[in-house]
Amino acid sequence: MLTGRIFDIQGFSVHDGPGIRTTVFFKGCPLRCAWCHSPESQEFPAELNWMEIKCAGVERCGKCIAACPQGAISPAGTRRDTLTDEDITLVRVDRKKCVGCFKCAAACVHKALYVCGKEYTVDELMERIVKDRPFYEQSGGGVTFSGGECLWQPEFLLEVLKRCRAEGVHTAVDTTGYVNRRFLEPTVPYTDLYLYDIKQMDSELHKRLTGVPNELILENARYLASAGAKFQIRIPVIPLFNDDEASFEAAGKFILELGDAVEVVQLLPYHNLGVVKWARLGRDTPVFEAEAPSDELMQARKAQLIAMGLNVVIH
Ligand code: SF4
Ligand code: SF4
Missing domain, CATH: 3.30.70.20 (Alpha-Beta Plaits)
Structure with a gap:
């Protein structure tokens, strides 16, 4: 029987797409971001x-x-x-x-x-998702599939997306974009919105801080835009990695290339609240440590992207 490995399900989520949402966190991720605040999402085994x-x-x-x-x-x-x-x-x-x-x-x-990390059948997960339907209907919300990387369990995700469409539940897929195109393509007809990270346009630097280069991520974003998908682009604002003017200039230019596909750009300020989670797993805390970006810096980067013609919010 088809099952998916999920490590958390959060109701009443308001930052993972429009309205009140239920966010389903899939276990396993291809990236190893130095600032990761959910280390429990990284490995696939429970x-x-x-x-x-x-x-x-x-x-x-x-x-x-x-x-x-x-x-x-x-x-x-x-x-x-x-x-x-x-x-x-x-x-x-x-x-x-x-x-x-x-x-x-x-x-x-x-x-x-x-x-x-717990196995769910499609029926079990759907039962949990539709339980929150009154909140979706009142707020224009729905379900968001996140992780980890939900597209690294592609068969299970696709089946759940299809069932959500049949149930009339709005769907958002929160992806790193670091996935094989053949897994991404079938999700397009069943996904109302992609939450898509653009972390750093310099591929070398991207690889140094996340473990993977960015070419595939950028290619997949272009593909999704051409296939008629809608995006909420997310930029985690990370000190010394991408918080400078030049990095935002490059990111802004790329996002503009995606045209009307982009509904909004969401800036996510770095925080280190996840540090305690490394100890819970018995793992060493990563060496990346930084001050959270100041309000002034966040406002300046927001203004920079708005001046380029983008719709931007800070969360
Ligand atoms: S600590 Fe012991 S009981 Fe717990 S999971 Fe490991 S082997 Fe099993
Ligand atoms: S000693 Fe602590 S960790 Fe062990 S079973 Fe009791 S409460 Fe749980």
Whole structure:
């Protein structure tokens, strides 16, 4: 049976396309952006997460230690319990010993250990999507397929898009654009809007900070525009990567080439709120660290693109 691997579904989303939306996050991504704030989206296999704040501690619980057949979990570290004002002993997962059986997560009633990445059938996902239909109808919203890269699970995505069209649900596909054309093409008749990142026009620099060059991404954007698709172009504004005037000049020129296909350009200021998520996965936090761009800079870049004739918003 056809299934898709999803790591989150968020209702009441207001920044992923028009109106109130349900955003479905697909697991797995071909890019490795240095500033990534959702590291749980990157790898395709399901992953074990541990959230320190929810752990009840070895003294009162410790069920995960007994549940792990690999002996991969042991007591380690402490934190002050705010309720009892006592130190509690936490646990540590040895990722080298872990085989991903997730027996510990099943044993953890406090949900400190949890699995990121769940299989859905098309029917199961559709059931969740149509549940929010009253919100879509009131607000002109719909569903947004995001990730990770939703087009890296192309058969599943296409089937769900077709079902949404049959149900009259507005669809948006949030893509990196780094996908094979043969997977992109069939989605066009069933996608009302593409949320499409233009991160940096210099391919070398793009590759250095995201892991992939940008030629395929730009080619696919041109293809989609010629095929009659509609875009919300997104530019994540990243210090020292693309926040300068010249980078915006180049991006603006490219976006203008796409013509009427572009409904709006959305500027997304860099933030580092996702740092804590790396620790939950037991991975080292990436070295990329920067100050969020100032309001003045965001306004200046917005004004620059507006002066070029583009419709621009900041979120
Ligand atoms: S089972 Fe969960 S709450 Fe209990 S010690 Fe392990 S991680 Fe903490
Ligand atoms: S997922 Fe890893 S840590 Fe958890 S029980 Fe299985 S082997 Fe042990």
